[in-house]
Amino acid sequence: MEVYACLHCDLLQEIPALAEGEVARCFRCGWLILQNRPRSFARPLALLLAAVILFALFQSFPLLTFKKAGLEQTAHVATGIRELARQGMMPLAALVAVTLVFVPALYLLSLIYVLVPASLNRKTPGMFFLFRWVRVLAPWQMVEIFLLGVLVSFTKVSAMARVEPGIALYALGMFLFVTAAATAALDPQEIWRLWSKRH
Numbered sequence: 001m002e003v004y005a006c007l008h009c010d011l012l013q014e015i016p017a018l019a020e021g022e023v024a025r026c027f028r029c030g031w032l033i034l035q036n037r038p039r040s041f042a043r044p045l046a047l048l049l050a051a052v053i054l055f056a057l058f059q060s061f062p063l064l065t066f067k068k069a070g071l072e073q074t075a076h077v078a079t080g081i082r083e084l085a086r087q088g089m090m091p092l093a094a095l096v097a098v099t100l101v102f103v104p105a106l107y108l109l110s111l112i113y114v115l116v117p118a119s120l121n122r123k124t125p126g127m128f129f130l131f132r133w134v135r136v137l138a139p140w141q142m143v144e145i146f147l148l149g150v151l152v153s154f155t156k157v158s159a160m161a162r163v164e165p166g167i168a169l170y171a172l173g174m175f176l177f178v179t180a181a182a183t184a185a186l187d188p189q190e191i192w193r194l195w196s197k198r199h
């Protein structure tokens, strides 16, 4: 028996260990407090690995290709950041680099660092500390805002030149869905339960 607080109405209640597939709801309000999803680490982990591949794709392939009068220019994430910095827009360049490169990379690596040992029922140094911070980090990955920005500029530039979306743009769109699915598939309670488990 362990004591859990209902996140909806704050009622404290004792809940026995759940069998695979079982759920525990609040006595008072019926809020879902705990669930034991079958093989719960395999799915988020598989999605995270897919996200790593998509991340590599959108960092290394062209985002957009501009074509005008026989001239062709491709834009990558990295060249975009460098171009912003070159034009004196340092804060914007830094913001794009943080939200599009550093935070997503840190987010993926940290979650994998936590989930790989967790799926083997093992603990590694710092994994719980990291897991707590990764959830603080999550709102700072603003890939979707960048994607929106690209689409807005896409419609503006397309009046002047032919613009073709590159592989990186599709990868970026898929990255959004895959990371959201990975986060949704992950049950944080499972990680915290591992913490209180002694080996």
Ligand SMILES: [Zn+2]
Residues within 6 Å of the ligand: 006, 007, 008, 009, 010, 011, 026, 027, 028, 029, 030, 031
């Ligand atoms: Zn409740």
